[in-house]
Each structure stands twice: as C-alpha cells, then as structure tokens.
Amino acid sequence: MDRSLRVGDADVRAGATAYLQVQGLPQGVTDWQLLPGTGGPDGQSAVVRLQGTAQVPLLSSVVSALGDSITITVQSRARAEVR
Secondary structure, eight states: OOOBOOOOHHHHHHHHHHHHHHSOOOTTEEEEEEOTTOBOTTSSEEEEEEEEEEEOOOOSHHHHHHOSEEEEEEEEEEEOBOO
C-alpha cells in the first residue's frame, strides 16, 4: 500500500507563495522570488527554489569591487509519508 502523501506543483507553489506573502523579508534582503523548479517533481516531494538579493556591509575592498549586493539562491526539499 502506498502511504505517501501526493504533492502537486500548484499546491507547492501556492503554499510557498502564501508563506512569502506573510513572512517579512529578513534583515538585509531587499527582494525575493520563487524560481522555476518549485513544485512537486515526483508527486511525493516538495521542492522550493527561492532567489533573493541581499545588501552586504562593505567589509573590504574585495567586497566593494563586487558591488553592494549579492544574489542568493536556495533550494529546500521535503517529503512526507503517512504512518
């Protein structure tokens, strides 16, 4: 018997979008957005891909040469099974 929880692309995107709308941006982050690949690729796992822009304090000439912000991309994967 398959006891896994079915996960769809639309459900994962809707849940992630709703969470981001109520969650405030972390300090130093100026924006964020969901990326392609967010969804339920195999129907059993939820994948959330998020990209944001963060302002970084200028700590050295090396950092200042890169600009005053950086792009950060993160991915999270979860899988739930019903017991």
